[in-house]
Amino acid sequence: MSKPFNNKAWLFVLPVFVLVAISAIIPLMTVVNYSVQDTFGNNVFYWAGTEWFIEVLHSSRFHDALGRNLLFSAIILAIEIPLGICIALTLPKKGFWVPVCLILMALPLLIPWNVVGTIWQVFGRADIGLLGNTLMKLGVDYNYATNVFDAWATIIVMDVWHWTSLVVLLCYAGLVSIPEAYYQAARIDGASKWKVFRYIQLPKIKRVLLIAVLLRFMDSFMIYTEPFVLTGGGPGNSTTFLSIDLVKTAIGQFDLGPAAAMSLIYFLIVLLLSWVFYTIMENYGAEKQDPRVEQD
Amino acid sequence: MAQITLDQIAHSFDPNPASDADYALKNIDYRWEDGGAYALLGPSGCGKTTLLNIISGLLTSSNGRVLYDNNDMTLLTPEQRNIAQVFQFPVIYDTMTVAENLAFPLVNRGVDRSEIDKRVAEMLQTLELADKANRRAQGLTADEKQKISLGRGLVRYDVSAILFDEPLTVIDPHMKWQLRTKLKSLHEQLGHTMIYVTHDQTEALTFADKVVVMLEGNVLQVGTPEELFDNPAHTFVGYFIGSPGMNIFPGTVSGKSLRLGSVDVQLSKGYSNLIGKTEIGIRPEFITLTSASMAGSQGMKFNLESIEDVGRQKIVRGNIEGMVVNVIVTEDSEIPSEPYAILDPERVCVFQDSFLVSGDS
Numbered sequence: 001m002s003k004p005f006n007n008k009a010w011l012f013v014l015p016v017f018v019l020v021a022i023s024a025i026i027p028l029m030t031v032v033n034y035s036v037q038d039t040f041g042n043n044v045f046y047w048a049g050t051e052w053f054i055e056v057l058h059s060s061r062f063h064d065a066l067g068r069n070l071l072f073s074a075i076i077l078a079i080e081i082p083l084g085i086c087i088a089l090t091l092p093k094k095g096f097w098v099p100v101c102l103i104l105m106a107l108p109l110l111i112p113w114n115v116v117g118t119i120w121q122v123f124g125r126a127d128i129g130l131l132g133n134t135l136m137k138l139g140v141d142y143n144y145a146t147n148v149f150d151a152w153a154t155i156i157v158m159d160v161w162h163w164t165s166l167v168v169l170l171c172y173a174g175l176v177s178i179p180e181a182y183y184q185a186a187r188i189d190g191a192s193k194w195k196v197f198r199y200i201q202l203p204k205i206k207r208v209l210l211i212a213v214l215l216r217f218m219d220s221f222m223i224y225t226e227p228f229v230l231t232g233g234g235p236g237n238s239t240t241f242l243s244i245d246l247v248k249t250a251i252g253q254f255d256l257g258p259a260a261a262m263s264l265i266y267f268l269i270v271l272l273l274s275w276v277f278y279t280i281m282e283n284y285g286a287e288k289q290d291p292r293v294e295q296d
Numbered sequence: 297m298a299q300i301t302l303d304q305i306a307h308s309f310d311p312n313p314a315s316d317a318d319y320a321l322k323n324i325d326y327r328w329e330d331g332g333a334y335a336l337l338g339p340s341g342c343g344k345t346t347l348l349n350i351i352s353g354l355l356t357s358s359n360g361r362v363l364y365d366n367n368d369m370t371l372l373t374p375e376q377r378n379i380a381q382v383f384q385f386p387v388i389y390d391t392m393t394v395a396e397n398l399a400f401p402l403v404n405r406g407v408d409r410s411e412i413d414k415r416v417a418e419m420l421q422t423l424e425l426a427d428k429a430n431r432r433a434q435g436l437t438a439d440e441k442q443k444i445s446l447g448r449g450l451v452r453y454d455v456s457a458i459l460f461d462e463p464l465t466v467i468d469p470h471m472k473w474q475l476r477t478k479l480k481s482l483h484e485q486l487g488h489t490m491i492y493v494t495h496d497q498t499e500a501l502t503f504a505d506k507v508v509v510m511l512e513g514n515v516l517q518v519g520t521p522e523e524l525f526d527n528p529a530h531t532f533v534g535y536f537i538g539s540p541g542m543n544i545f546p547g548t549v550s551g552k553s554l555r556l557g558s559v560d561v562q563l564s565k566g567y568s569n570l571i572g573k574t575e576i577g578i579r580p581e582f583i584t585l586t587s588a589s590m591a592g593s594q595g596m597k598f599n600l601e602s603i604e605d606v607g608r609q610k611i612v613r614g615n616i617e618g619m620v621v622n623v624i625v626t627e628d629s630e631i632p633s634e635p636y637a638i639l640d641p642e643r644v645c646v647f648q649d650s651f652l653v654s655g656d657s
Contacts, residue, residue: 184354185387189448190375190404199389199400
């Protein structure tokens with residue numbers, strides 16, 4: 001039996017395909033192209049094969065930066081996700097304060113990245129910054145430009161300040177969509193606050209939480225502007241994340257081949273880890289499911 | 297188990313109610329006897345759910361007191377009142393299995409594990425969910441989910457009362473009947489006080505021993521299904537109960553004589569001192585249609601409009617001198633070509649300003 005095909009449908013997909021090709025596929029292919037060749041400028045290229053990949057994967061500089069990234073993302077997720085859920089739970093559900101709270105929450109999200117970096121750079125300075133000056137007067141020896149711990153602490157606090165709101169807003173959206181009857185039923189069933197959270201709120205916000213985790217992971221793993229503005233990757237290399245290192249390699253040293261190989265590896269790591277997060281969270285709690293039952 | 301008394305309950309969702317119209321419930325006084333099966337019947341928005349939530353403690357009334365066996369419960373939580381309530385839409389705990397869902401209210405109250413297992417197993421049997429006990433509740437159908445919601449209320453043996461808020465709305469018709477029968481038999485078995493909110497008269501009349509009819513925040517009448525049918529205390533009750541409802545039309549009554557349009561009808565009871573708006577009510581079941589020759593002086597000319605066949609009965613719709621009248625006749629009865637309507641004088645109800653007046657015999 002022959003199936004009728006309607007090839008006109010391809011025409012509908014074509015504009016999107018062209019757009020995606022121009023915005024994503026062609027630039028990506030350029031990077032792939034650079035990653036397997038070597039150049040000394042003048043548009044002269046030599047075939048390098050997988051050499052750059054091997055070099056990057058074996059370089060301790062790459063390992064260190066990757067380690068910093070993983071540590072940073074882990075800290076960011078460990079702070080922002082629970083904190084975001086907690087704040088979302090305490091926000092009012094109705095009344096005059098709802099818009100006030102939501103607008104206050106959304107403010108940090110509206111500030112451009114480099115401005116955030118600049119704000120904190122000034123804020124933390126011992127001579128003119130409110131934070132730095134206050135800490136100095138309290139006798140705390142705080143200097144994000146020379147002390148590794150201070151630099152990390154500042155970047156983490158800055159990121160928490162900047163992005164926790166996103167988690168809050170997503171979780172809040174999930175929480176307000178839970179019908180009142182669930183809370184009423186829980187009261188009738190005599191459930192404690194913790195059980196209401198564990199068995200009603202958490203399962204109901206699971207999906208938005210997954211989006212929050214993915215967004216915060218990808219963003220924090222690709223962090224560039226704020227530490228670049230604040231510390232420039234220092235002191236030493238202590239806040240040189242993969243993205244900063246990448247820019248140094250590509251533009252600072254003009255090593256286009258290794259930089260291209262590095263960005264591809266970087267990209268694959270983000271993709272892989274996002275997939276891992278997604279799979280874990282989608283399947284969490286599903287182990288009790290009878291395999292014969294279809295998920296709804 | 298407890299007798300529940302509502303003492304002058306009134307409720308307004310407005311913190312500063314100005315007039316009567318701001319009240320969702322207006323001064324309700326009622327005693328629900330221990331072990332009774334009640335239905336709370338009324339149109340949407342009449343305050344049934346509000347009243348139910350005040351009884352369960354989800355809501356604290358603006359005025360009045362709620363007593364359980366003479367203990368003032370007005371300010372206590374549902375947990376302290378030890379009450380079960382089932383809602384209109386199924387509430388299930390997605391991440392738990394069916395059995396865990398049923399066990400949840402018992403676990404929260406620290407019941408012994410062995411006791412929990414026993415009761416949950418029984419409840420699974422009763423609800424015919426035993427084969428799905430270890431399945432996650434998330435993937436079930438709407439009526440299975442609602443059965444779980446019902447089960448979480450019924451699994452607690454020692455509750456003061458079980459309240460149902462239109463629990464069968466989402467259930468398939470054939471399952472509805474089955475579940476209602478199940479609730480009825482559980483009531484007989486366990487003897488809990490049950491209050492069942494519905495806007496469906498069939499549900500109310502089949503489930504309850506006593507039906508409480510509400511309208512616009514007031515209780516209009518409380519009675520057995522028969523009482524509501526025979527002697528509706530208010531024109532609304534007459535109209536709301538029965539299918540089709542009671543025929544209500546304006547008329548003048550003096551003594552035993554009723555003047556309907558241009559015809560005088562003799563009543564079995566006399567009425568004196570009627571002031572205000574007088575209305576006459578008669579159920580479609582108690583009107584007969586005959587031919588002109590059989591009707592005599594009591595017959596009123598009936599202008600036939602349509603006949604609907606509803607199984608063993610026929611509903612005849614028409615009017616008498618412009619007043620809309622429905623008549624129910626048996627399926628095999630002949631309808632004369634020029635029908636005259638005769639009212640059963642025993643069954644005529646007289647309403648004064650919408651409220652029933654009992655005549656002098």
